[in-house]
Amino acid sequence: MSLLMIILSVLLPPLAVFLNHGLSGKFLISLLLTLVGWVPGVIYAFYVNQ
Known part of the structure; x- marks a missing residue:
């Protein structure tokens, strides 16, 4: 997961x-x-985008 995806997953x-x-x-x-x-x-976004 890229840094951009991590930031977007949080925001x-x-x-x-x-x-x-x-x-x-x-x-x-x-x-x-x-x-x-x-x-x-946020939790679901991290789970799906892992």
Whole structure:
């Protein structure tokens, strides 16, 4: 994982997932988790983009 992806995963988790996986179910899950709470979105972004 590059430094840019790490920074994006912390600041904007859905964007980091979108850049790696496009408009898929993973992006929608990341968006939903980030809307519910920022921390679950960050954790999911790190998990998906590992």
